[in-house]
Amino acid sequence: xxxxxxxxxxxAFTGVRGAQFWRHAWIYGLLIAGSAVFMxxxxxxxxxxxxxxxxxxxxxxxxLPAQPIPRVQSPYLEKRLHAxxxxxxxxxxxxxxxxxxxxxxxxxxxxxxPAEAGHELAIGLFRRVARLAPVEWWELxxxxxxxxxLGLVTNAxxxxxxxxxxxxxxxxxxxxxxxxxxxxxxxxxDAIPERWSREGTAESAFSIYPGSAADGRLLNxxxxxxxxxxxxxxxxxxxxxxxxxxxxxxxxxxxxxxxLEMTVEMK
Numbered sequence: 315x316x317x318x319x320x321x322x323x324x325x326a327f328t329g330v331r332g333a334q335f336w337r338h339a340w341i342y343g344l345l346i347a348g349s350a351v352f353m354x355x356x357x358x359x360x361x362x363x364x365x366x367x368x369x370x371x372x373x374x375x376x377x378l379p380a381q382p383i384p385r386v387q388s389p390y391l392e393k394r395l396h397a398x399x400x401x402x403x404x405x406x407x408x409x410x411x412x413x414x415x416x417x418x419x420x421x422x423x424x425x426x427x428p429a430e431a432g433h434e435l436a437i438g439l440f441r442r443v444a445r446l447a448p449v450e451w452w453e454l455x456x457x458x459x460x461x462x463x464l465g466l467v468t469n470a471x472x473x474x475x476x477x478x479x480x481x482x483x484x485x486x487x488x489x490x491x492x493x494x495x496x497x498x499x500x501x502x503x504d505a506i507p508e509r510w511s512r513e514g515t516a517e518s519a520f521s522i523y524p525g526s527a528a529d530g531r532l533l534n535x536x537x538x539x540x541x542x543x544x545x546x547x548x549x550x551x552x553x554x555x556x557x558x559x560x561x562x563x564x565x566x567x568x569x570x571x572x573x574l575e576m577t578v579e580m581k
Contacts, residue, residue: 389482411436486530486564515540
């Protein structure tokens with residue numbers, strides 16, 4: 315009679331080999347997880363370097379920056395500001411906030427639809443006061459709650475929200491500074507239409523926009539028929555050009571992603 319011998323082979327997931335596999339998998343898993351945790355601040359700083367200031371200080375700030383959308387016309391309405399915003403009682407109080415915006419007679423640039431802009435402004439105002447309202451307010455009757463929420467709306471809040479929605483290029487004053495610390499306002503904000511000449515193939519015009527009248531003028535442009543707007547000015551400084559340290563031109567950008575070039579010629 316011949317005896318038979320049986321052998322049990324361990325797989326890659328059981329026995330001695332399996333123990334080694336799971337130990338290595340656990341170690342590598344911890345290393346990968348730790349690397350991801352410590353990599354996050356670096357990824358955040360790298361993405362922040364290509365974000366706009368309003369994205370950095372927004373409560374909805376994410377990892378990726380907002381997609382650049384070149385604009386043909388300016389001023390324009392930024393509709394993405396409150397896109398996707400949801401609140402369980404937003405629809406209930408929208409009529410009251412829309413009427414409040416109409417009663418304030420908010421002025422918009424001529425290229426922006428007032429009805430559409432007013433709707434976005436009403437959402438923005440509700441979004442702001444909803445964060446400020448105490449928790450116990452939401453248990454009040456709808457009429458009383460609406461009165462209290464609207465009571466939180468201030469003129470400064472409306473102006474801040476309107477400036478964020480209505481994007482426009484504001485050209486400000488021109489200041490010259492010498493090495494001897496002499497400072498001269500070469501062009502005041504209210505003198506911009508007279509001091510700056512407009513040329514180029516695109517349509518352009520200066521206009522007054524609330525909030526910028528004292529510091530500058532709004533530059534309206536339309537690139538649908540041409541791709542260039544050229545502004546030109548001349549000035550005489552009260553000090554020698556040899557002592558000129560710097561020129562400061564104040565601008566408020568409109569985030570339209572058009573190229574801006576400047577040339578300075580002396581003598």
